[in-house]
Amino acid sequence: MLRTHEASGSASHLPRPLVDGGRVALPSRCRLLERLVEETAGSAGKQRLTLVYAPTGYGKTATIADWLGDDSDGPLPVFWVHSSKREPHALWDELAEALASRSDYVAREGADPLSTVMRLARGLHTAVTLVIDDFHHATSAETDMALAELSAESSLLTLIIIGRGVTLLDGPLVSATTRVRLIGVDDLSLTSAEALELTQSLRVPESPNLTTALERTEGWPLAIRAALNLGADGLYSDTAEGRIWADGPAAHSFDPLANLNAFAMASLEIMSEEARRVILAAAQIDFLSVNQIRSIVGADEPTVSETLNYLTEHGFLMEVTSTGAPEYRCHRSVRAPFADYAVSALDVAERKRLYSSRAHEIAGTAPFTAFRLFCAAEEFEAAEITLAQNFTTITDEVDGAMRALRSLSEEVLLEHPTLTAALLFLENPRVGVAPSRLNFLLRVWQLGLQRRLPEGASTPPGPIHLQLLCEAMVLNRVLGNLDDAEAYMHHIEGRLAPDHVPALPIPGGSDSESPAVLTGNGSLSVFYREVAATALSVGDFGRARRNLKRLRRRSERKLSTPWHGFPHASTRTVTDPESGGNWLLAALSELAFTDTIDGHIRRAGELVHEYDEIVASTKAQAPGIAWVGIEIARAHLAEENRDPEKLAVAVERLAPIADRLEPWPLLLIAEAASIRDSRGTELALAHLASGLEDTEGRAPIPKAWCKYVINFEAMLNSSIGNLARSEALLAAVPSEEPVFRLERARLALFSGNDVEALLIAQSVGDPGTTKRQRVDRRMITAVAAWGCGRPTEAINSLASAAALIDKYFLPAMLVSVPFEQLRELAVAAREAGACDIVDALDAIPEKSRAYRYEQLTEMELRTLAAISEHRNANHAAASLFITAGTVKKHLASVYKKLGVRDRDAAILRAGRMGLLDGLPETTA
Numbered sequence: 001m002l003r004t005h006e007a008s009g010s011a012s013h014l015p016r017p018l019v020d021g022g023r024v025a026l027p028s029r030c031r032l033l034e035r036l037v038e039e040t041a042g043s044a045g046k047q048r049l050t051l052v053y054a055p056t057g058y059g060k061t062a063t064i065a066d067w068l069g070d071d072s073d074g075p076l077p078v079f080w081v082h083s084s085k086r087e088p089h090a091l092w093d094e095l096a097e098a099l100a101s102r103s104d105y106v107a108r109e110g111a112d113p114l115s116t117v118m119r120l121a122r123g124l125h126t127a128v129t130l131v132i133d134d135f136h137h138a139t140s141a142e143t144d145m146a147l148a149e150l151s152a153e154s155s156l157l158t159l160i161i162i163g164r165g166v167t168l169l170d171g172p173l174v175s176a177t178t179r180v181r182l183i184g185v186d187d188l189s190l191t192s193a194e195a196l197e198l199t200q201s202l203r204v205p206e207s208p209n210l211t212t213a214l215e216r217t218e219g220w221p222l223a224i225r226a227a228l229n230l231g232a233d234g235l236y237s238d239t240a241e242g243r244i245w246a247d248g249p250a251a252h253s254f255d256p257l258a259n260l261n262a263f264a265m266a267s268l269e270i271m272s273e274e275a276r277r278v279i280l281a282a283a284q285i286d287f288l289s290v291n292q293i294r295s296i297v298g299a300d301e302p303t304v305s306e307t308l309n310y311l312t313e314h315g316f317l318m319e320v321t322s323t324g325a326p327e328y329r330c331h332r333s334v335r336a337p338f339a340d341y342a343v344s345a346l347d348v349a350e351r352k353r354l355y356s357s358r359a360h361e362i363a364g365t366a367p368f369t370a371f372r373l374f375c376a377a378e379e380f381e382a383a384e385i386t387l388a389q390n391f392t393t394i395t396d397e398v399d400g401a402m403r404a405l406r407s408l409s410e411e412v413l414l415e416h417p418t419l420t421a422a423l424l425f426l427e428n429p430r431v432g433v434a435p436s437r438l439n440f441l442l443r444v445w446q447l448g449l450q451r452r453l454p455e456g457a458s459t460p461p462g463p464i465h466l467q468l469l470c471e472a473m474v475l476n477r478v479l480g481n482l483d484d485a486e487a488y489m490h491h492i493e494g495r496l497a498p499d500h501v502p503a504l505p506i507p508g509g510s511d512s513e514s515p516a517v518l519t520g521n522g523s524l525s526v527f528y529r530e531v532a533a534t535a536l537s538v539g540d541f542g543r544a545r546r547n548l549k550r551l552r553r554r555s556e557r558k559l560s561t562p563w564h565g566f567p568h569a570s571t572r573t574v575t576d577p578e579s580g581g582n583w584l585l586a587a588l589s590e591l592a593f594t595d596t597i598d599g600h601i602r603r604a605g606e607l608v609h610e611y612d613e614i615v616a617s618t619k620a621q622a623p624g625i626a627w628v629g630i631e632i633a634r635a636h637l638a639e640e641n642r643d644p645e646k647l648a649v650a651v652e653r654l655a656p657i658a659d660r661l662e663p664w665p666l667l668l669i670a671e672a673a674s675i676r677d678s679r680g681t682e683l684a685l686a687h688l689a690s691g692l693e694d695t696e697g698r699a700p701i702p703k704a705w706c707k708y709v710i711n712f713e714a715m716l717n718s719s720i721g722n723l724a725r726s727e728a729l730l731a732a733v734p735s736e737e738p739v740f741r742l743e744r745a746r747l748a749l750f751s752g753n754d755v756e757a758l759l760i761a762q763s764v765g766d767p768g769t770t771k772r773q774r775v776d777r778r779m780i781t782a783v784a785a786w787g788c789g790r791p792t793e794a795i796n797s798l799a800s801a802a803a804l805i806d807k808y809f810l811p812a813m814l815v816s817v818p819f820e821q822l823r824e825l826a827v828a829a830r831e832a833g834a835c836d837i838v839d840a841l842d843a844i845p846e847k848s849r850a851y852r853y854e855q856l857t858e859m860e861l862r863t864l865a866a867i868s869e870h871r872n873a874n875h876a877a878a879s880l881f882i883t884a885g886t887v888k889k890h891l892a893s894v895y896k897k898l899g900v901r902d903r904d905a906a907i908l909r910a911g912r913m914g915l916l917d918g919l920p921e922t923t924a
Helices: 030-037 060-068 088-100 113-122 141-151 192-202 208-217 221-228 249-253 256-269 273-284 290-297 301-313 332-345 348-362 367-376 380-389 391-396 398-406 410-415 417-427 435-452 465-479 482-493 524-537 541-560 576-598 601-617 628-641 644-660 664-679 681-693 703-719 723-731 738-750 754-762 771-787 791-808 811-815 819-831 838-842 858-870 873-880 884-898 903-912
Strands: 018-020 023-025 049-053 078-082 128-133 157-163 180-183 236-239 242-245 317-320 327-330
Touching: 049 060, 049 141, 060 128, 060 157, 078 088, 088 113, 088 128, 113 141, 141 157, 192 208, 192 221, 192 242, 208 221, 208 256, 208 332, 221 256, 221 332, 256 332, 273 290, 273 301, 273 317, 273 327, 273 332, 273 348, 290 301, 290 348, 301 317, 301 327, 327 332, 348 367, 348 380, 367 380, 367 391, 367 398, 380 391, 380 417, 380 465, 391 398, 391 417, 391 524, 391 576, 398 417, 410 417, 410 435, 417 435, 417 465, 435 465, 435 644, 465 482, 465 524, 482 524, 482 541, 524 541, 524 576, 541 576, 576 601, 576 628, 601 628, 601 791, 628 644, 628 664, 628 811, 644 664, 664 681, 664 703, 664 811, 681 703, 703 723, 703 738, 723 738, 738 754, 738 771, 754 771, 771 791, 771 811, 771 819, 791 811, 791 819, 811 838, 819 838, 858 873, 858 884, 858 903, 873 884
Parallel strands: 049 157, 049 180, 078 128, 128 157
Antiparallel strands: 018 023, 236 242, 317 327
């Protein structure tokens, strides 16, 4: 029987490696011993069938012999039976001979050997251990089932079967009725620590190649022996302590990696032609199916079976556990040299057929691996279809997808725009990618979509029609064709979920298209995100949030769903929960960005905090440049909080991609608003103008964000009294949009026309406006109504505005209307008990406050212009044909209206207000 753990010594007293007939026996390990002595046979306390099953070179026989010995005459006899390749059926005769001396049953001459063995087992009167070695020579369905039955014949019989291959013993047909303890490759392989301990005990010098070689062996003892070349007397010598490193002349040429490669190539030499073709094919791809092996061998089934058995029993092919048909991978210890050799041994056409057949087999279960293989086989149509159906899954694997896509020619990218879309998606966030490269890909993408959708959406649908329409939506958004992008958006969203929304006419679209609900699609996450981004670019905040919330729910489901591992054929590295975490960050980022634009800064701040918590506690990263939105939100949150340090953090993080940052104007606005708070409105306006002129460091202003820039610049100009510039800006934009109607109301307010300001502001309702615009409308209405002598309306509007400012956290809105009039109103509102913002107003720095300046008369303007040119009252009076006293009188009025005390301050302020435009710069 098996020895006890105590009888076999502790781990600290394990024997050193010993040379035995040119082979080195590796030390036995206590973890393996624990597997050998475990009891899993229930109340009987005995394990009746133990299967030691592994390819050659794992020390199966030596391991069992070490623990059991071969004492057939002792009190616990152990009988060894060796199967023979020449006489596999002699097994039963040998078993009968081994049991005969320990059984009460007397065998009859000429009786059936199998029946005899069963009766002998039932008649055992003492415990017996039978070890059947080299069972791979005798295994068959009938023999395996008979041995399983034999193991149950007597509680006194322990059966241990050793082999490189079995037919049924390791499967559920046997284990359904028989307790089988399997000692396999995992048990017999050396761990990394054990391999290191071995090299240290041998005193083998450490090197990078040694480390790499040991990693490649995957603990296969035979491969380890080959890498260390343990049988070479020139490298090792026998001492009293055992076999150790000799450090002789041969040691200078010692290279474990080269030894491992030589082992592989030598193994290739002794293989049959069929086995050689199969193993070279296996070295080219990750897994090989039985059907592919049949196709490669191209012979009858017995030859296929013989070839497969040879490769698996010798350890070159490893069977991969799966729920379907068995598949095989090339052992890592030999894969690299076999793969290199296959480049010259297999022609290009053969390799492409190999890649293609494998890709078609696994496209449904391992799309990322199939996509890579389709690209390698140059089946780009199949690659594009696989990518379109699994865009999120494939692009999650950034490095692997990038390698496949970067190798494609321009013509391939033109013909298959989805491949270009994925390449753009992956290249865009990379700092080292030049803008010219991105512009080139964008142009190729545009031309490719024109080829595939020559008639727009009315082009006859194909297998990836919806994906192409989504790409057309994104392209139109990027190019500024927002009307077309919006039409595509409505059409696509209606096909992403059962609750179809009314669709706008799609450009050239067909009304007869059937809905295609993509609830389980591997591209759904990116569909949701792109629809939301398009909705945001056209100001549809409700639609943007709806799709981002869908993205969030989908991501959270991935995170919460138990992960059962990758399919056996998959080469993915990003799990579904990891992908869910990444896309959850994308959803949070875009939601925060949406709330920032909409004006709900408080909720944006909560999302920023949630985003940061996930990043700090996990390894999640938002895909592509989906992280940009969170930094824009962080910048605006910092501006409202008057926190320049956090603003600087956001700016610094976005700086590396400034040349491709689509919403960069919104970051510039946050910077300018922060400068307004700390250094004054004039400098904020200067920073904005400088940023807008920096065409080298930034992309052109996207059409979607133009109105935000115009609105902000007009507001700043109105705040400093440059009404002419504000009016010019507003003259070039649509007058019906709420954002510009409110800006015209602000312009009227700063012009002193309270009635016009009130009428315009009151004409703008809450529906269709952002939260920021709702606050703006109430602020303008409050100050204008106060100026019109309507205190009740003014106080009510101010109280409503103050409530929204607190709700949405928009304190910066307090500087968007004339300060003096607003403070006067605020005092009245506090006295009326409506709201109290007086302290908040007083906290606004003096230079950041907005003032309403009284307009200068024509003569006052002429006088100011003359004094700025001549710098002398007498000379100015002469140029105007008036007296010096009249000049001084007009200047006094100018000083009062502009809120200054002297001539130089008046000239400076007038210049900033645009009142001196047209004069030489030196006189200003």
